[in-house]
Structures are given as structure tokens and as C-alpha cells.
Amino acid sequence: MNGPLLKNTESAGSGGRWSQPPGTSRVPEGFDRAKAAKVGLRVFLMVVTSLFLLFLLAFIARSQMADWQPLTDPLAPLASARQLWLNTILLVLGSISLQWARLAARRGALSGARLGFTLGGVFAIAFIGGQLWVWKQFVDWGYFVSANPANSFFYLLTGVHGLHLLGGLVAWGRVGARFLRRVALSQLASSVELCAIYWHYLLGLWIVLFFLLTSTPETYQAIAAFCGLR
Amino acid sequence: MAYVEHAETEVLHEPKSFFTRYIWSQDHKVIAIQYSLTAISVGLVALVLSGLMRIQIGFPGSLEFMDASTYYQAMTMHGMIMVIYLLTALFLGGFGNYLIPLMVGARDMVFPYVNMLSFWFYLLSVLVLLSSFFVPGGPTGAGWTLYPPQSITQGTPGTEWGIVLMLVSLAIFIVAATMGGLNYVTTVLQARTRGMTLFRMPLSVWGIFMASILALLAFPALFVSAVMMLFDKLLGTSFFMPAVISMGQQLAHQGGSPILFQHLFWFFGHPEVYIVALPAFGLVSDLISTHARKNIFGYRMMVWAIIAIGVLSFVVWAHHMYVSGMNPYFGFFFAATTLIIAVPTALKVYNWVLTLWHGDIHLTVPMLFALAFIVTFLVGGLTGLFLGNVIVDIPLSDTYFVVAHFHMVMGVAPILVIFGAIYHWFPKITGRLMNDTLGKLHFWITFLGTYCIYFPMHYLGLLGMPRRYYAWQNYDFIPQSAQQLNAFITVVALTVGVCQLLFLFNLAWSVFKGKPAGPNPWGAASLEWQTPDTPPVHGNWGPELPVVHRWAYDYSVPGIEQDFVPQTVSAQELEQMRQRCAEARAASERP
Numbered sequence: 001m002n003g004p005l006l007k008n009t010e011s012a013g014s015g016g017r018w019s020q021p022p023g024t025s026r027v028p029e030g031f032d033r034a035k036a037a038k039v040g041l042r043v044f045l046m047v048v049t050s051l052f053l054l055f056l057l058a059f060i061a062r063s064q065m066a067d068w069q070p071l072t073d074p075l076a077p078l079a080s081a082r083q084l085w086l087n088t089i090l091l092v093l094g095s096i097s098l099q100w101a102r103l104a105a106r107r108g109a110l111s112g113a114r115l116g117f118t119l120g121g122v123f124a125i126a127f128i129g130g131q132l133w134v135w136k137q138f139v140d141w142g143y144f145v146s147a148n149p150a151n152s153f154f155y156l157l158t159g160v161h162g163l164h165l166l167g168g169l170v171a172w173g174r175v176g177a178r179f180l181r182r183v184a185l186s187q188l189a190s191s192v193e194l195c196a197i198y199w200h201y202l203l204g205l206w207i208v209l210f211f212l213l214t215s216t217p218e219t220y221q222a223i224a225a226f227c228g229l230r
Numbered sequence: 231m232a233y234v235e236h237a238e239t240e241v242l243h244e245p246k247s248f249f250t251r252y253i254w255s256q257d258h259k260v261i262a263i264q265y266s267l268t269a270i271s272v273g274l275v276a277l278v279l280s281g282l283m284r285i286q287i288g289f290p291g292s293l294e295f296m297d298a299s300t301y302y303q304a305m306t307m308h309g310m311i312m313v314i315y316l317l318t319a320l321f322l323g324g325f326g327n328y329l330i331p332l333m334v335g336a337r338d339m340v341f342p343y344v345n346m347l348s349f350w351f352y353l354l355s356v357l358v359l360l361s362s363f364f365v366p367g368g369p370t371g372a373g374w375t376l377y378p379p380q381s382i383t384q385g386t387p388g389t390e391w392g393i394v395l396m397l398v399s400l401a402i403f404i405v406a407a408t409m410g411g412l413n414y415v416t417t418v419l420q421a422r423t424r425g426m427t428l429f430r431m432p433l434s435v436w437g438i439f440m441a442s443i444l445a446l447l448a449f450p451a452l453f454v455s456a457v458m459m460l461f462d463k464l465l466g467t468s469f470f471m472p473a474v475i476s477m478g479q480q481l482a483h484q485g486g487s488p489i490l491f492q493h494l495f496w497f498f499g500h501p502e503v504y505i506v507a508l509p510a511f512g513l514v515s516d517l518i519s520t521h522a523r524k525n526i527f528g529y530r531m532m533v534w535a536i537i538a539i540g541v542l543s544f545v546v547w548a549h550h551m552y553v554s555g556m557n558p559y560f561g562f563f564f565a566a567t568t569l570i571i572a573v574p575t576a577l578k579v580y581n582w583v584l585t586l587w588h589g590d591i592h593l594t595v596p597m598l599f600a601l602a603f604i605v606t607f608l609v610g611g612l613t614g615l616f617l618g619n620v621i622v623d624i625p626l627s628d629t630y631f632v633v634a635h636f637h638m639v640m641g642v643a644p645i646l647v648i649f650g651a652i653y654h655w656f657p658k659i660t661g662r663l664m665n666d667t668l669g670k671l672h673f674w675i676t677f678l679g680t681y682c683i684y685f686p687m688h689y690l691g692l693l694g695m696p697r698r699y700y701a702w703q704n705y706d707f708i709p710q711s712a713q714q715l716n717a718f719i720t721v722v723a724l725t726v727g728v729c730q731l732l733f734l735f736n737l738a739w740s741v742f743k744g745k746p747a748g749p750n751p752w753g754a755a756s757l758e759w760q761t762p763d764t765p766p767v768h769g770n771w772g773p774e775l776p777v778v779h780r781w782a783y784d785y786s787v788p789g790i791e792q793d794f795v796p797q798t799v800s801a802q803e804l805e806q807m808r809q810r811c812a813e814a815r816a817a818s819e820r821p
Contacts, residue, residue, distance in 0.1 A: 035420065036420040039416050043412050046446065047408055047446045051453060054451050055454050058469070065487060
């Protein structure tokens, strides 16, 4: 036997799935669609994380320039974050609804899944409406996008987050259409689960954004110092 | 989120008409060819632009339309197209799409519909980019790095529409690359056939896989900078724009940070180098092993080197910014990481050379390109060590030394791999071989030509010749002989440029008239050469998926008839092959 040449050949190596005898039950295309979709979504969320991390680093770096006028000043629109708290609650409710739908779908409870799924989307739409309301307040107060970098970032970050939620709503709409076509719940469960994961992720992301957007300049300073940006 | 829809729809979308088969196709092989042809076409535009620039440099004033603005526009578009729209698209969208499912034993990508969208978004981004040639003011001339404030301030060509179209096109490209990358990563993770463990994947797949991860994580940085710059340009924000007096007027911007843009840009820009280089590393490993009839030396080391390079590539970005001004400790840090990344890279070079050592080297066209890659990459990499050191970089920064360095290391070297890989996989894609004589002619002109172009540029750089200048009259420190050298470089560059027509002709001619290749003309062991049909049909594998029993590098195996063992051959089958061979030999030795 030629040792080095045949390295890696005869043993299955780590995770050698082929050691099962051939002909065991496997889907014809060779992989599990639902699982692949979940992995795909997770990879996508990794991309979104990278995107927002970079936006936030830019945010922190820019906040250290002299012309930054904090939105949390007593006379600025975010002095009271009541509206944003309300929106946050809407998004939390959306996430809870979808989680409920996910669990119901897993159990095979159609009515629960349908209700939770519908509510999840409705709360998300309400959240976007609430965010637009905040934008309108900003405009009414004269806090336009180019007036100050703090404003620019507020519009940019909430806007990009909202767009991601809108993308989620497109997927939600497509799954919803299949609910209406009375596709069997067992076939919808994995889609509902993907929606729920995405909703949870966007909720977590929003909480980070919410915290940063309503923080004081001292917090930014501390973060900037921690990141070596000062 | 389109994959939600895909969770249980019909699996393989058997194409029914010409339209769904070749245009609106969800088959990874068709998408790969669409990606490749688009990339090559747009690359030809960039090649012509470089020729025009070279004529201006070598023979100043001989092109009537070439003024300083046109020169900057040609330079910007050349750089951006080559790096993003040609190299990235061709390696990931072209080779990634074609090879990943075939090499891991899948029927297609995991999300074929998203894969198709990826191509159409890519095509859209290319069209948006090219449309900037036809808008008032023309394309942007900001340099491929698009540094603000100059990129969006009056005085730079293309600030009317060119820069907007460039940024929009980049954003669309990033969406396309993300959709593609999701597919490549998920397919490798989820759709490998039975027996195809991660450490049995050919290095091509490893290189493309890691590059896709880098692309997924790094492109957002470009996206962020593009979006924020669009805000600055269109909405008057001041993310990157400081207070500027332009044309005697105080602009409305204030307080923005151009350095912030540079950090974001290079946080994308440096991994981008490896997004291009890692697939090239992977593909060339397979070419070398196959055509030297020898297993790749240190397979696991090669994989870990790919991973290490991928990780390290995220912590070296500021070595592009030594002259931008930063904390001296940062310079120290980034110089150190830059030199550290040379370690896994050098490992790979040693392993390629050790693979060749005592190999049964077949000087086929793909092998010639692979060997040329090793030396070119070595030269380009070594000058990288110079430039990675702050004190050496500062005097050499923005000179032709840098131009020579990056063209060698991430221009010529990956392109050589692309050529080699096309000559190598063309028989699988079309069932025909490319013409050998034309291929060798193309190789020698390209290889020797690129050396004649870029080697002298190092000297020009050491003379202090600055890059990105439209003309060098009245610069006393540049001797007259530099002009003669420039004229020489131009003549060679045009020759090499024209010589690519040989390649294109060979490509087109061989599709119809090439010698029939059979299923496995190179005697390669990896999975894509074991398909039941050549070219592989829709679904790739017939009724049963292949089962993998070994790695992809069993070459020159003694005691059997052919000198390689395909990945699909099991231990028992190998034993039978041995016995048959031994019996045949015994029979022939009998008097």
C-alpha cells in the first residue's frame, strides 16, 4: 500500500456520513430543504449583522465630531422617547405573535398558527407606521435629514431597519397567500419558523438601535473610547 | 426571503422551453455561463480602457479625445470593472456557480431561484455602470477608491451623474453578490453528497467557499459607504464631507470625516483582494495537482491556510492608508498583521512547489498558466512585503511601484488562473477541447508580455514616477529614459491586449469545432469529471447521486491501470482494480 498517496481515502474522516449503508432513506435531491433554508437565513442574518455593525461603527465615529447635536437634548425630538417605546412594544408583540404561530404550527394547531401569523405581520406594519409617524414629527420640528449628522443617522438607521422589515413583510405576504390557498400546515410550518426567526432578529436589532439612538453623548464617547476611535 | 417560497415547491424546475433553458434559467451551469460571458464582456471594456490609457502614457497627446478628465474616467472605470465586475463576478458567479454543485455532488444550488436573481441583478448592475458612459458629464473619474470629498465635489469628472450611477451600480452588485454568496455557502454546508466530508472537498471549493464568506461579510462595508456617500451627494448630508470651499464657494457640508470613508472602503477593499485571490488559490491547486499527476502537498495545511488568510484579511485594511494619517501604533499594528498574513500565503506557495516536486508534470495549457501563476504571484507577493512596512511604503506610496505590485498580485496572477481554469474546465462545459497551439501561443504572449509590462513599472516607481498622472511633462526628477520605457510598456500592453483576441477566437471556435474531449480528458479524480453526461445535463447526476469514498487527489496510484482513482471509487472497487491489473500483468508476463 502506498501510504501518503492514499491519505484521507479509506477512513470516513470526521463526520463521515457515508459510513451508513447506501440506500437509507434520503430525500432524492440529497439534502433537507427546510434545514437548508434555515441555514441560508442564518447566513443572511450574519450579513445583516455585518451591515449594521458597520453602520453603527460609522455612527459612533461620526458622533465624536464637533458638529454633532444630540437628539436627546431637552428641546430635541428624542428628549422624550415615548413614541419609540410604543413602537418597540408593537415590535415585541409582533415577535411574540410569530413565536406563538411557530409553536402552534409545530403542534399542528391551524387556527392558532393562522392567528399568530396574521398578528405578527399586522404588528410589524403598525411598527412601520409608528416609525413613519416619528419621522413626520422630526420633519414637523424642522429636524431634516441634512440638518445635522445625528438626524442623518437617525433617518438612515431607522430607514434601513424598516426596509429590512418590509423585506420580511414581502416574505410574510407570500406565506400568508399560501395560508389563504389552504396549503397544509405541515408544509407551512418551516416557512412560519423562518419568519419568526427573522422577526426575532429584527426585534433584537431594533433594541440595539433604540438604545444607541436614544443614548447620551457621554455613552457614545465611552463606546468610541472603547473602540479606539477617540 | 424568497427561500421561504422554496421550502416545498417543486425541486428541480426542469426547463421546458428555450427561454427557460438558456435565458431565464435556474440551472447553476447556465447561470455560471451567463455570469462568465457577462464578466468577460465587461472585462473587455476595461481592457480597451487600459489600452487607451497606455497610449496616452506612452505616446502623450496622440489620442485627440484623451484629456485629463477622460484619462481619469478611463482609469476609474478600468479599476472598478476589473476588480469587481470582472474578477469577483467571474470567480464567484462563474466558477463558483459551475463548480460548487458539481464538485460536492449536488444537483444544483440550494436556492436556484435566488441564484437566477443573483445573475439578473449582476447584469443590471453592469448595465447601470455602463450607462454612465452615456450620461452628461460621463462616468466618474474619482479613481476606483472613490475617496470623498473629491469624488462628489465639482472639478472631478462625472460628479453630475457618473458617481451616482457608480454608487447605485455597486449597491446592486452587492445585492447580487449577497444572493450568490448565500447560495454558495449554504450549498457547501448543506448539499454535499454522501461521503463528501468538508475535508474531502477539492481545494477549489474551499477557496470559493471561504471567498464567499469574506464577500458576505466585507461587501456590507462597501454598501454602507456607498449608501452614505449617496446621501451626501443627493440629500446634502455630511457623513463624509468636511467643510469645503469649492470653486470659491463654501459648500453646505461640514464636519464629515473623509477618513471614515477610507476605513469603511478598505475594510471592504482588503478582503476584496482575497475574495479574488482565494478562489484563484483553490483553482490553481487543483490544476497543479491534476496536471502534475500528484496529490496536493499538505492538503489539510492548504485548507487551514485558506481559513487563516480569510480571517487575517479582516485585520490588515489600514495598510492601504499609511499616508492618510493615523495613530502611529495603528501603523505598527497593521504592518505586523500584514506581514503575518504572508505566512499562510507563503505556506501555500511552498505547497504548490512541493506538489510539483517529483511530479509527472504535463505541460498542458492549463498547467502552463498554473506555473505562470506561481511565479507571478510570488513576485507580486514579495513586493507586498515591501509595501506592508510603513517606512518603505511612505516613499513608494502612489508611485508606479504600487501599480506594478497590485497588478502582479491581484491583476495578472488571478487572470492567469482564470485562463488556466477555462482551458481546464472547458471540456467539461462544452464536451470539446480548446485548441492547444492557439492556447500555447496565447499563454506565451500573455505571460511574457505581462512581465514586460509590469516588471519595468517597479523601476519607474523607484524613480518616483507618480501613479494616476495624466502627463509627466515638466517633472525634472523623472529622467527622459522613463518616457522610453513607458513607450515600450505601451507597445507590449497593446500587443498583449490584442493577443486576447486569440483566446476569444479559440473559445468561440472550440465550442463548435474543438476536438471532442470525452468525459475526463485530463484524467482528473474530482467529482465533476465523473458525471454520467458531458456536458452535464440538468440535475447533473442521473437518477442516483454519487457517493464519495476518498479525497480528490489520488493521482499516480501504483498497481492499477489508470494513474488516478476517482472520488467515487470505494475501497473494494479499488482492490478489484488492483487485482485485475495484477492478473493482466501476470498474464502478459507468462511466456
